[in-house]
Amino acid sequence: SQTIHQWPATLVQPVGxxxxxxxxxxxxxxxxxxxxxxAAGRGLQLLFYSxxxxxxxxxxxxxxxxxxxxxxxxxxxxxxxxxxxxxFYLCAWSVLGPESYNEQFFGPGTRLTVL
Amino acid sequence: GESVGLHLPTxxxxxxxxxxxxxxxxxxxxxxxxxxxxxxxxxPQFIIDIRSNMDKRQGQRVTVLLNKxxxxxxxxxxxxxxxDSAVYFCAENNxxxxxxxxxxxxxxxxxxx
Numbered sequence: 001s002q003t004i005h006q007w008p009a010t011l012v013q014p015v016g017x018x019x020x021x022x023x024x025x026x027x028x029x030x031x032x033x034x035x036x037x038x039a040a041g042r043g044l045q046l047l048f049y050s051x052x053x054x055x056x057x058x059x060x061x062x063x064x065x066x067x068x069x070x071x072x073x074x075x076x077x078x079x080x081x082x083x084x085x086x087x088f089y090l091c092a093w094s095v096l097g098p099e100s101y102n103e104q105f106f107g108p109g110t111r112l113t114v115l
Numbered sequence: 116g117e118s119v120g121l122h123l124p125t126x127x128x129x130x131x132x133x134x135x136x137x138x139x140x141x142x143x144x145x146x147x148x149x150x151x152x153x154x155x156x157x158x159p160q161f162i163i164d165i166r167s168n169m170d171k172r173q174g175q176r177v178t179v180l181l182n183k184x185x186x187x188x189x190x191x192x193x194x195x196x197x198x199d200s201a202v203y204f205c206a207e208n209n210x211x212x213x214x215x216x217x218x219x220x221x222x223x224x225x226x227x228x
Binding site for chain 2: 041042043044046049088090092094103104105106107108109111
């Protein structure tokens with residue numbers, strides 16, 4: 001069966017510090033991978049998605065970046081965090097079937113607080 | 116559609132009553148729809164899905180209705196229980212191009228014991 005891992009689960013970082021959040025998927029090959037951010041009491045904001053190694057598409061211009069060094073690894077980074085980067089970060093994966101349906105499966109999330 | 120800047124609407128339901136959560140979607144070309152449940156501090160979890168060639172699908176205590184004419188999706192929960200308290204998101208799949216799913220605003224369901 002497939003599983004998705006995210007770490008760390010919680011993180012408190014000072015403004016201006018760097019960030020690295022990691023997401024890995026097990027039990028599937030060549031998944032589509034996604035990073036979302038969710039502010040408290042808000043909906044899901046798609047940040048990045050990737051359809052393959054080294055292929056990253058950005059949805060929102062910001063001080064965050066994403067990388068996919070391996071097929072089942074997706075990393076979210078920042079060189080200098082802002083207060084507005086605080087939120088709940090969710091990684092998700094999907095695999096398109098023959099009928100092109102795209103159900104996404106979410107990880108447990110990382111709660112980031114920037115002080 | 117994009118839901119980032121909006122506060123979540125809240126639906127309060129008495130335990131044992133039926134809940135109906137509504138969602139309007141934006142893309143008439145969307146071919147697949149999903150309802151997710153998100154409990155506090157956790158990632159969204161799949162509840163039920165429906166393809167665009169259907170107008171109704173039933174699961175255990177949940178039913179999804181799809182009205183393509185008005186681009187409307189609803190989730191019905193029968194005999195609502197305290198464990199159903201969560202935020203519910205609808206999502207639509209755009210079959211063209213970028214393999215992305217667009218999430219709706221989300222609705223917070225509060226079950227009153």
